[in-house]
Amino acid sequence: MTVTASDQPVRITHGFDFTKLVLYGFALALCLLIVLPMSWLVYYGFVDKSGAFTLQNFITLANDPTLREPFVTTFILAFSTSLICCAVAAPMGWLVARTDMPFRRTVRLMVTASFVTPPFLGAIAWELLAAPNSGLLNKVYRMMTGAESDAVLFNIYSFPGLIFVIACYTFPYVFVLVANALDRTPGELEDASSILGGGTWVTARRITIPLALPALLAGALVAFLQAMTLFGSPAILALPAGFHTMTTKIWSLFQYPPKPELAAAASLPLLILTIMLLRAEHMILGRRSYAVLGGKNSAPRLIVLGRLRWLALAFCFIVLLNPVFLPYGALLNASFSKVASQFVSFSNFTFHNIYFVFFELSATRLALYNTFVLGIATATIGTIVAVVISYLTTREAVTGHKALGFLATAPVAIPGIVLGVGLFLSYTRPPFVLYGTLWILLLAFLTLAMPAAYQQMQSAFKAIHPELEDASRILGATRLRALREITAPLLRTSVIATWCFVFVGTIRELSAAIMLFTSETKVISVLIFDLNESGDLAAISVLGIIMLIVTSCIVALANRLRSGGGNVRLRDN
Amino acid sequence: MQSTTLSRRDVLKGSTALAIGTVFAEPVKAAPPPAEAVTPALVEAAKKEGKCVFYTAMDLQFAEKLGKDFEARYPGINVRVERSGAERVFTRIGQEYSSNVRAVDVVNTSDQSHCIAWKKSGWLAQYLPEEVVKNYDAAYFDAEGFEVVTRVLVSPFGINTDLVKMADAPKSFADLLDPKWAGKMVKAHPAYSGTIMNSTFQVARELGWEYFEKLAKQRVMQVQSATDTPKKLALGERAIMIDGAGYLVIRDKEVGKPVDVIYPAEGTPIATSPSVVFKAAPNPNAARLFFSWMHGREGQQILIDYARQYSAHKQAVEKPGVKKLGEFKLMKEDPEGVERDAELIKQKYAQIFKV
Numbered sequence: 047m048t049v050t051a052s053d054q055p056v057r058i059t060h061g062f063d064f065t066k067l068v069l070y071g072f073a074l075a076l077c078l079l080i081v082l083p084m085s086w087l088v089y090y091g092f093v094d095k096s097g098a099f100t101l102q103n104f105i106t107l108a109n110d111p112t113l114r115e116p117f118v119t120t121f122i123l124a125f126s127t128s129l130i131c132c133a134v135a136a137p138m139g140w141l142v143a144r145t146d147m148p149f150r151r152t153v154r155l156m157v158t159a160s161f162v163t164p165p166f167l168g169a170i171a172w173e174l175l176a177a178p179n180s181g182l183l184n185k186v187y188r189m190m191t192g193a194e195s196d197a198v199l200f201n202i203y204s205f206p207g208l209i210f211v212i213a214c215y216t217f218p219y220v221f222v223l224v225a226n227a228l229d230r231t232p233g234e235l236e237d238a239s240s241i242l243g244g245g246t247w248v249t250a251r252r253i254t255i256p257l258a259l260p261a262l263l264a265g266a267l268v269a270f271l272q273a274m275t276l277f278g279s280p281a282i283l284a285l286p287a288g289f290h291t292m293t294t295k296i297w298s299l300f301q302y303p304p305k306p307e308l309a310a311a312a313s314l315p316l317l318i319l320t321i322m323l324l325r326a327e328h329m330i331l332g333r334r335s336y337a338v339l340g341g342k343n344s345a346p347r348l349i350v351l352g353r354l355r356w357l358a359l360a361f362c363f364i365v366l367l368n369p370v371f372l373p374y375g376a377l378l379n380a381s382f383s384k385v386a387s388q389f390v391s392f393s394n395f396t397f398h399n400i401y402f403v404f405f406e407l408s409a410t411r412l413a414l415y416n417t418f419v420l421g422i423a424t425a426t427i428g429t430i431v432a433v434v435i436s437y438l439t440t441r442e443a444v445t446g447h448k449a450l451g452f453l454a455t456a457p458v459a460i461p462g463i464v465l466g467v468g469l470f471l472s473y474t475r476p477p478f479v480l481y482g483t484l485w486i487l488l489l490a491f492l493t494l495a496m497p498a499a500y501q502q503m504q505s506a507f508k509a510i511h512p513e514l515e516d517a518s519r520i521l522g523a524t525r526l527r528a529l530r531e532i533t534a535p536l537l538r539t540s541v542i543a544t545w546c547f548v549f550v551g552t553i554r555e556l557s558a559a560i561m562l563f564t565s566e567t568k569v570i571s572v573l574i575f576d577l578n579e580s581g582d583l584a585a586i587s588v589l590g591i592i593m594l595i596v597t598s599c600i601v602a603l604a605n606r607l608r609s610g611g612g613n614v615r616l617r618d619n
Numbered sequence: 620m621q622s623t624t625l626s627r628r629d630v631l632k633g634s635t636a637l638a639i640g641t642v643f644a645e646p647v648k649a650a651p652p653p654a655e656a657v658t659p660a661l662v663e664a665a666k667k668e669g670k671c672v673f674y675t676a677m678d679l680q681f682a683e684k685l686g687k688d689f690e691a692r693y694p695g696i697n698v699r700v701e702r703s704g705a706e707r708v709f710t711r712i713g714q715e716y717s718s719n720v721r722a723v724d725v726v727n728t729s730d731q732s733h734c735i736a737w738k739k740s741g742w743l744a745q746y747l748p749e750e751v752v753k754n755y756d757a758a759y760f761d762a763e764g765f766e767v768v769t770r771v772l773v774s775p776f777g778i779n780t781d782l783v784k785m786a787d788a789p790k791s792f793a794d795l796l797d798p799k800w801a802g803k804m805v806k807a808h809p810a811y812s813g814t815i816m817n818s819t820f821q822v823a824r825e826l827g828w829e830y831f832e833k834l835a836k837q838r839v840m841q842v843q844s845a846t847d848t849p850k851k852l853a854l855g856e857r858a859i860m861i862d863g864a865g866y867l868v869i870r871d872k873e874v875g876k877p878v879d880v881i882y883p884a885e886g887t888p889i890a891t892s893p894s895v896v897f898k899a900a901p902n903p904n905a906a907r908l909f910f911s912w913m914h915g916r917e918g919q920q921i922l923i924d925y926a927r928q929y930s931a932h933k934q935a936v937e938k939p940g941v942k943k944l945g946e947f948k949l950m951k952e953d954p955e956g957v958e959r960d961a962e963l964i965k966q967k968y969a970q971i972f973k974v
Contacts, residue, residue, distance in 0.1 A: 302710040482720030581847030
């Protein structure tokens with residue numbers, strides 16, 4: 047760069063380098079976005095109603111069993127979910143990445159489908175399937191075995207039921223990490239093992255598994271985190287069963303009379319635990335680099351399963367029944383059935399549910415409008431911000447770029463519900479009264495989307511060698527012009543993909559939205575949650591199907607555009 | 620009061636007259652507003668506003684039907700229904716008003732104690748439609764014009780007759796404690812629903828909190844809305860509904876679903892459901908027009924015919940099939956008590972039922 051400066055001094059004074067300004071502007075905005083709500087959260091946690099310093103909130107938290115029990119419940123929930131996810135996702139990831147199992151691409155696609163299904167929608171679909179008496183699966187079971195009318199095969203309103211449903215929509219996180227790690231494991235290492243006389247299983251045990259283990263551990267932590275911070279599924283399944291998790295408890299503390307101090311105090315442990323787990327994940331994944339030492343790698347050799355491959359496919363199919371096929375079927379069934387818990391037949395087929403949602407339910411239009419406005423705005427702004435920050439950090443354009451990168455990734459540690467509480471406390475008071483506007487939701491969604499968007503754009507930037515930009519700058523362009531005319535066209539597909547994933551992540555967000563919506567700023571996810579509380583399952587099914595269709599289209603679009611990039615981690619939803 | 624010869628409205632009077640009297644026994648009374656007719660000027664002004672935001676605790680289908688019928692009667696005015704449990708609506712309005720969000724025009728709550736709180740805060744408009752003054756007994760509207768009783772709700776038991784025969788069904792709150800009903804019952808939540816807030820208050824007063832402690836051991840399925848318990852019943856998800864919107868059970872029975880209502884021997888909890896217009900309503904004229912229409916003959920007839928609820932309108936025609944209020948024993952309503960104890964009720968309930 048100094049060469050550029052000395053070669054063309056006139057240009058430099060003429061074309062002011064805006065990067066510093068941009069850097070500070072973005073740093074300030076990010077700080078405001080993250081630091082403000084978190085400071086209020088901490089402040090509220092440590093004061094009493096009059097604003098004096100106190101530890102009373104934490105003492106109450108520790109002493110009141112109705113507040114303490116959810117902590118224990120959540121811990122067990124997250125731990126069990128994490129174990130199940132690993133047990134299911136690890137073999138699946140291996141089958142897809144390293145064996146000759148048929149339909150591997152389809153299996154990956156279906157995992158993506160469970161990935162982008164909003165977990166709360168899955169939970170509601172599982173109510174339709176496995177409510178102890180009216181659930182479709184239990185009905186089929188009774189029909190087939192002729193069991194008593196109160197015989198129950200599955201009870202989704204139970205602790206195991208909740209763990210199961212959460213695991214359904216959490217295992218893709220583990221799957222993606224494991225499958226990606228195995229995809230990247232160099233074939234030479236395994237070949238070396240074979241040449242030295244190691245059989246298939248010795249190679250697997252000594253080479254493949256140790257190389258994939260860090261990814262699996264990281265996956266376990268991510269699954270733990272997901273299960274711990276999820277709001278929708280426990281609110282839908284745990285409350286009828288008579289227990290709370292952390293997130294539902296925090297939310298219930300906001301019911302009248304609101305206890306923001308207690309909610310803040312209860313949010314802090316969740317926040318701290320999340321940060322610790324992410325540090326752990328970072329440490330584990332950070333060590334993985336040894337796996338890809340040594341120049342160009344050949345593609346890993348696929349293990350021939352022989353006849354077992356159909357068994358393997360059956361295993362994948364049975365797993366995928368739970369997050370995708372069965373729930374989607376149940377929602378589709380309920381959309382066209384007069385009674386949500388009965389199979390569609392000639393006598394109870396109806397279009398009324400669809401008519402009701404579009405022409406009678408007066409909240410639909412506004413919620414759809416809000417959802418799309420927010421989705422588009424978040425995706426657009428989020429992508430732009432991510433592009434700029436990624437540029438500044440990957441090109442190490444200015445001093446302090448590391449801090450900027452850190453700020454952009456930091457929200458990963460903020461569970462949606464905690465951010466919701468923080469934003470509620472920050473923006474219901476002067477100087478920024480944003481509660482009741484779409485802005486507060488935009489802030490929440492932007493904050494939550496930032497880490498994923500940033501990670502994606504950063505890896506896209508890394509793939510483009512800086513010499514192209516340098517050439518442009520040597521020829522006299524400013525940084526911004528080089529960015530616009532050289533880098534931007536090269537980044538187009540990544541930008542569109544990022545936009546799509548932020549959009550999808552935004553329209554399904556529930557846990558922050560539930561804390562921040564007002565009647566004028568309701569979004570589809572909140573509307574679905576409301577309808578679930580009043581038991582209007584048919585309307586939910588129709589809205590849910592619409593959501594799934596929109597989501598699938600966008601994801602399909604993004605996948606078409608992305609040429610062989612890594613998988614994306616949707617997080618914090 | 621429970622004599623079978625009394626008409627529906629006489630009993631309504633008996634059970635709610637005191638309530639409204641005490642609700643508004645304030646030391647300094649505002650001057651009663653004049654009864655206001657629906658004038659062409661009001662209709663014009665309402666059409667100019669073009670919409671009305673209606674927060675309500677009534678069942679979604681019914682609320683939307685009210686909205687659509689109003690829109691058909693006054694084309695060009697859109698009713699947006701914001702449905703949730705009464706306690707949620709109360710929380711929502713509290714949050715919105717404390718952040719200076721003035722979104723709500725008209726509210727129908729199923730917890731009369733909310734009106735006490737809103738009136739204390741000075742949030743309510745005084746508005747008495749001519750229709751109400753002419754056709755309602757004084758017991759059903761506030762003389763100062765702060766609230767009008769839109770409907771009266773009862774919270775009986777319900778049963779799914781496929782799962783339990785009427786002869787075997789529980790007839791009293793005491794019967795529900797029989798171990799044979801363990802795991803077979805569904806119940807709504809007082810921190811969500813106004814009807815259930817009132818019924819919890821009344822049952823706790825009559826039978827003591829020990830009753831709920833015993834009930835909680837019966838592995839009760841806990842849903843939120845009083846409009847959800849009848850739905851779970853109709854789906855066959857549970858055999859017995861402990862509390863909830865009786866009118867939905869009756870509606871389901873009338874369309875042939877295998878459900879029935881039981882009025883418990885100790886008395887059926889009752890919740891008067893008033894409506895109010897907010898002073899800072901963003902659409903004040905549309906609000907008044909909708910308020911007037913909803914309490915008029917048309918709105919109230921929909922309430923009776925479609926929603927199967929109790930109306931206080933003298934000209935509204937009863938439709939057979941709903942047991943008259945005088946024909947079964949009611950518990951006594953006490954909105955002041957609910958206003959005083961609401962927080963305690965939620966707290967105790969959460970301790971006992973764990974959610």
